[in-house]
Amino acid sequence: MALFSAIRSGLSKTRDAILGELQGIVGTGKVTDELLEQLEEHLIKADVGVETAFALADALREHALGKSLTQKQILEILSTEASNLLTDPPPMEWKSSPHIILIIGVNGAGKTTTIGKLAHHFSAQGKKVMLAAGDTFRAAAIEQLQVWAERSQAEFVRHQEGSDPAAVAYDACAAAQARNCDVLLIDTAGRLHNKGHLMDELRKMVRVIRKHSPEYPHDIWLVIDGNTGQNTINQTKIFHESFPLTGLVVTKLDGTARGGSVLSIANNLDIPIRWVGMGEKIEELAPFDKTEYINGLFAQALDNETP
Numbered sequence: 001m002a003l004f005s006a007i008r009s010g011l012s013k014t015r016d017a018i019l020g021e022l023q024g025i026v027g028t029g030k031v032t033d034e035l036l037e038q039l040e041e042h043l044i045k046a047d048v049g050v051e052t053a054f055a056l057a058d059a060l061r062e063h064a065l066g067k068s069l070t071q072k073q074i075l076e077i078l079s080t081e082a083s084n085l086l087t088d089p090p091p092m093e094w095k096s097s098p099h100i101i102l103i104i105g106v107n108g109a110g111k112t113t114t115i116g117k118l119a120h121h122f123s124a125q126g127k128k129v130m131l132a133a134g135d136t137f138r139a140a141a142i143e144q145l146q147v148w149a150e151r152s153q154a155e156f157v158r159h160q161e162g163s164d165p166a167a168v169a170y171d172a173c174a175a176a177q178a179r180n181c182d183v184l185l186i187d188t189a190g191r192l193h194n195k196g197h198l199m200d201e202l203r204k205m206v207r208v209i210r211k212h213s214p215e216y217p218h219d220i221w222l223v224i225d226g227n228t229g230q231n232t233i234n235q236t237k238i239f240h241e242s243f244p245l246t247g248l249v250v251t252k253l254d255g256t257a258r259g260g261s262v263l264s265i266a267n268n269l270d271i272p273i274r275w276v277g278m279g280e281k282i283e284e285l286a287p288f289d290k291t292e293y294i295n296g297l298f299a300q301a302l303d304n305e306t307p
């Protein structure tokens with residue numbers, strides 16, 4: 001219940017961006033081609049992505065062209081179609097202890113914060129968690145992660161600032177094995193997908209981790225800032241070409257009007273969205289759940305009209 005309302009309140013700006021004008025466009029008469037075009041244009045501006053906007057408008061065309069539907073009926077069609085575009089992530093496979101998760105992404109996306117939140121989440125499930133300070137590049141990045149480790153009562157492995165992140169990751173894997181940890185989360189420095197040498201550095205990290213076991217890392221999750229809008233798709237595709245991403249984390253969905261980008265990400269990329277970040281606090285991370293997300297976008301408008 002608390003989680004549901006967190007998603008609902010976190011998505012308030014996105015909901016306003018999508019529904020505000022939409023409610024003015026639909027439900028004012030017959031569904032016409034002109035109305036559908038307005039709808040497409042509005043949805044594209046609201047950052048749901050071109051293909052998603054067309055898919056939603058097409059669904060409405062199919063069900064309602066020439067008909068006079070109530071606003072509630074139209075929003076129901078749109079929310080059902082939006083829900084069809086989304087898939088819940090498959091359950092996490094805990095293949096071995098330690099389960100190794102490498103967290104990557106562009107600068108400032110929310111990687112370190114997400115790791116802190118994940119550590120808290122997994123600790124609360126009774127798992128023994130270790131964090132590895134694989135961002136040796138940015139000043140104070142190691143200390144930032146250390147604070148999260150303390151807050152979440154996770155084990156912590158670090159080297160000196162400026163040292164080789166691959167060596168940190170290698171040692172952390174050994175330490176996680178030796179200390180019987182269930183999960184090891186490895187932080188990395190922020191990098192742009194088009195910076196070749198930084199992508200090489202990440203490749204080296206993966207190669208070195210694999211020396212422990214070809215199964216390592218079990219997961220590579222890309223952290224995406226939910227404010228980034230349509231650039232995200234291209235960035236993610238390039239990361240995915242270099243690394244087999246097993247999941248996405250979309251952060252900062254609170255406070256952005258661009259939370260509709262989740263629909264675009266889901267519609268354009270075949271990588272599960274696993275988590276959504278809804279704030280800066282340790283508990284403000286939720287497993288992605290399409291029903292909660294769709295309810296967060298549409299439910300209020302539908303509720304309002306419920307007798």
Ligand SMILES: Nc1nc2c(ncn2[C@@H]2O[C@H](COP(=O)(O)OP(=O)(O)OP(=O)(O)O)[C@@H](O)[C@H]2O)c(=O)[nH]1
Nearest residue numbers: 107108109110111112113190251252277278279280
């Ligand atoms: N509102 C909000 N802020 C967030 C969220 N996640 C992270 N932040 C904030 O975003 C900023 C950057 O977060 P970091 O976790 O340091 O991002 P990072 O990807 O590790 O950054 P670099 O290591 O510098 O690449 C911080 O101010 C965080 O508090 C979120 O879900 N919501």
Ligand SMILES: [Mg+2]
Nearest residue numbers: 111112135141
């Ligand atoms: Mg960081």
